[in-house]
Structure formats: C-alpha cells, structure tokens
Amino acid sequence: MKYLTPLFALAALPALASEDIADQYPASPLYSKPVEVIPHVFSAIGATAPPTYENGGHNNNLSFIITGDGVVVVNGGASYKLAEALHGEIKAVTDQPVKLVINENGQGHAMLGNSYWADQGVEIVAHVDAATDFEDSGPQTMRSHQAVLKEGAENTRLVAPTTTFEEAHIVEMGDMTIEARYLGHAHSPGDIVVWLPEQSMVIAGDMAFHERMLPIFEHTYTADWIETWDTAFEPLGATYVIPGHGHPTNMAQVRRYTRDYLIYLREKIGAHLEDGGDLADAYYVDQSPYTNLDTFEELATKNAGRVYEQMEFE
Template sequence: MGLKDLFFALLILPGFVAASGGVPEKLKLTTVTDRAYSAIGATAPGTYENHGHNNNLSFIITEKGVVVFNGGDNYLLAKAFHNSIRSITEKDVKYVVNENAQGHSMLGNSYWRDQGVPIIAQNEAIREFEHQGDAKLASMKRRNKEKAEGTYVAVPDIGFDTQHDLNMGDVQIQLHYFGPGHSPGDIALWVPEEKLLITGDLGFHQRLLAVFEDTETGAWVESFDKMTAQLDPEIVIPGHGEPTTIDVVTEETRGYLVFLRNAVIEILEQGGGLDDAYNIDQSQWSYLDTFEELAGKNAGRVYQDLEFEYF
C-alpha cells in the first residue's frame, strides 16, 4: 500500500478526525449527566497547539433544543464543537451563552451568529466586548494564525443584569450574575432539576486561577459566597478543569483567593513591600497547573490592589 492509499485508509478508521485549518473536526466530549456534556479545555494558556481551547465548552439537551455555554475561542473551534453536539443529538442549538467577555468565550460567537443562534451574556460582559472585541480578535489571530479563519467580532444579542431564565420545556435553565469575579460579567448557569452548576470563571479546578489587572479578588470571594449560598449543586462544571464537586471548586478558588489575600494583608500590616508579596510561599497550591506561570503574578496584583486600601 502506498502512502496515498494509507492516508485514505486512515481517514475511515474509527476515531480518526480530519481537520480544517489544523483544528479538529470534532472535540472530545465528557458526559456529565444524561443531558449535559462538556468539551474540557486544556488547563493551560491558550496556544496555537491547543487551538485556543483552554476553557470548558458545555451544552445541555432539552425538550426545546440545545443550550450551549461558551461560544469558543474562534470560528473553527466553535464549528468543531457544533459537530460534537451533532454527534450526540439532532436537536438544534437554540441559545449560546457567554460566561464572560474573554476571547475564548466570545470570539467563537462569529460561528454561532452565522448559524442564526441568539447569543446571551451579562450586560457588563457585552460592554467589555464592544470596547475590547477588536483587540481580543487581533490577539487571537496572532496566536492562532490560519486557525483564526472566519472569526470576527460578534457581540451578543441578548443582555441581562442579574438573572435570565430560559424555559426549555422539560427543564428550566437559569443564568445568574452574582457580582464581580474573574473578569467583567462572569456568570453561572444553574439547572435546578439536575442540581447541575456551570460556574464559568467564578470557579476553577485543576489549574491555578489568574488574577487580572482589573480583577477584584475581594468582590470575587463575595460573589462566590453568594453563589454557594443560593445554590446547592451536586455536580459542578467549572470554568477550567474536569467536572467535580462544589467542595473541590471552593477549595481551589475561594480557598486560594482567601489565602493569598490574607498573606498580602499580613505583609501590608507589617510594613512589607511588593518584593515580599512575590516571595509568599504558595507551595501548597503547586499541584495546580499554571502554578509556575501565575503564582507570582497573582501575588503582585493582589498586593497592588490591596495596597490602596491601606494607604
């Protein structure tokens, strides 16, 4: 058999996935419940190699159709995710929900817009994407190169402030904004009948969370507490990492934020400086992916944020 014949033989082997622009034709799915599935992203920064798929893309099958959580990082990745959905159900996608205004949540909206699917996000996230969408697109194009093909800025159609409910026939889906979190407009999705919570970037698992320049860590803790006070999930799909329990997400999100804030507060109360913050011993969190990349940066940003409260 020649190389050409071998190539075409491989195309029909089970499990072989042809690619478009280097992006897989379909994404691997994790079954979460009888109606909920997730394509788990890499617990690492978005790269050319992972196609920008470093967050969780999830969907819920209902009587009235499919609800998708996260648009994806780019057009081709969203298309691959849609192909995965079609491998599970013939039902149409009725809504796409963006967890926030980050590129890996919203830039894939371009694909869903072309399919005529309404896109929902919290109003702060919409304003952020209107203002920063072009810059996010340019950054993604530099990283993804030819894999960015077809992607354009598609601002969500439907906005809300604190809660938006979707009556999907046999199941109700609630979208909640509990307050500031990882980035502007962070929301969570709650399915009461399933006791299923998709935290979006309010909750992290298996990788260290990132503190951005505009992240308010104290407000994030408060928002997380509101979420856990109002909801009682049995299973959680975090923004990053495999499905797990709320106890695990609480430890790796709220626990880390409180630890870091308390360590920085102690430094400030003792008259310490930024260098002391960079030297905080965070080794208890070193088992989390992206620890080496983010631990020091997180400490510095929390110090600079809390410094204004003390001086």
C-alpha cells in the first residue's frame, strides 16, 4: 500500500475555504485535491459556494477511508464525473478497491454520483429516509444540476442506494470500525454521520457547519436539530470533525457555528414574536455575529423567515 504524508495537525490544512475562489484544482473536475486529515482518512474539500459550473458542483466534502482491506467512500458526489475523478485520486494513493459508498443524506451532491459507483459494482448505503427523499426530489435535482453543470453532468443518472438502514450500519473492514449512524432529526431527511470510534473522528455531513452559513430548509426543524446535537452528536466526543462543507476542524468550532447559531437565531425570532413582530420584519433580525460566514448574503434572511414560520406555531 502507498499513502500520502498525513496532515497530523489541522492547522496544516490549506487556507480557509472561500466562496470567492471558483476552483482550487483546475486539472480535475474536483474543486480541490484530497488531503489526508488523519492517517488513512482523506477528504476532497468542496467549495463553500452554491454549486456552479466553475466548481463542477463540488460544493460538499467527498471523503474516503483506507481500511487495509478496501476503501470506504463517504458521499457519491454531485455527478458521474466527480465520482470518477475522486476514484482516480483514490487509485493514486492506494491499490485497495473501493468496497462501499455511504451517502450522508438524500441531496444531489451526496447521491447523483451514485451512478458512477454503481457502474463499478460498489455497494451504496444510506438511511431509509434519505433514500426516500432522493426518490422524491432526485428528478428535480438532476434537472437543476444539468442546467448548472452542462457537459459536467454527462453520464449522470439517478441511482438509488442499494442498502438502507434505520439506526446504524456498522462495518468492520481491515483495521477500521466504521459506523454510519442516524442520530435524529437535523438538517435534512436521513442525515447521518460516519463515526470512527478508534480514531475519535466524525465525518459529520450536514449535521455540522462552520465556514459557511447553514441553510434552513422547509423540512429543517431547528428545535429538533438542537436536541439531536445535544443528546447524540456532541456526546460522541469527537476530536476531529470533517463537516459536510468546509475544512476539517474540531467540535468547538462546529458547535459555535451550528448549534449556537441555531439557538441565537431562535432567541432573536422568539423575542421578535413576543414583541408582536410580523414575518416581513423577521427577515431582518440581527444576525451580524455571523456575517463572516460564506453564503451569509444568500441564506441569512431565508433562515430567519423559516425559523419565524416554525416558531409562530410552537
């Protein structure tokens, strides 16, 4: 087996992600070249911007784990070409075959690349709710990605996970124990984390954000997300966190920009409701402590409006 030199300190990673950088790896469909975060765990860090033609739709993190007896990939990717490019990077660092792909949720950037992995005969695992979400939203997501990626979407087709689970899918492979776990309601249906207990690392998916503002969707229930964080995610006690978007970090950093942001916004909206405020003004509650986050301009007002709509009837 051959390995890249591991990044033993998170500080050794490249500069923080920026939504203003169109592409960090022009030689590849990937937005950035995979880095070894801890020994045998790699991640290709996606753009913190929305999907664009320039970033190839690679705006989430595509990770892989070299176990000693095969490779486990976390996220199918947003297209056939992205998955194929990631596989090329895997082959450059190990001769071990990819044996498993885990989809972190049912969004396009997690599942559209399943088409490539299915063609390689690889098992694809996801939470049952994520599979249902992809079945429902996949056609629209595909059309959106085709419009943005153009020729970059070639060969991409809708392929569902081959295996689903409800609570946990635990794999013993080579020298690694890999636990795909559903911890509870969070960002989107079927959100899971991939927990490596022996390494104290969590590949958190959209449970955790820190360099870009988290989006609150119509099906994102913020009170449930906070509860899942407090009762199941934080108690993992992870030393290393690879979030769904942005560079690897630690629990304190993602807590600050995920859990604490959700609590902050709910407090602001709660005060606005107590004062008799309406939806039109709710969009503009003060979120200034988070203006440093990428996608703030795109998401802050939308987030406030959705939290108002939720809390109005709590």
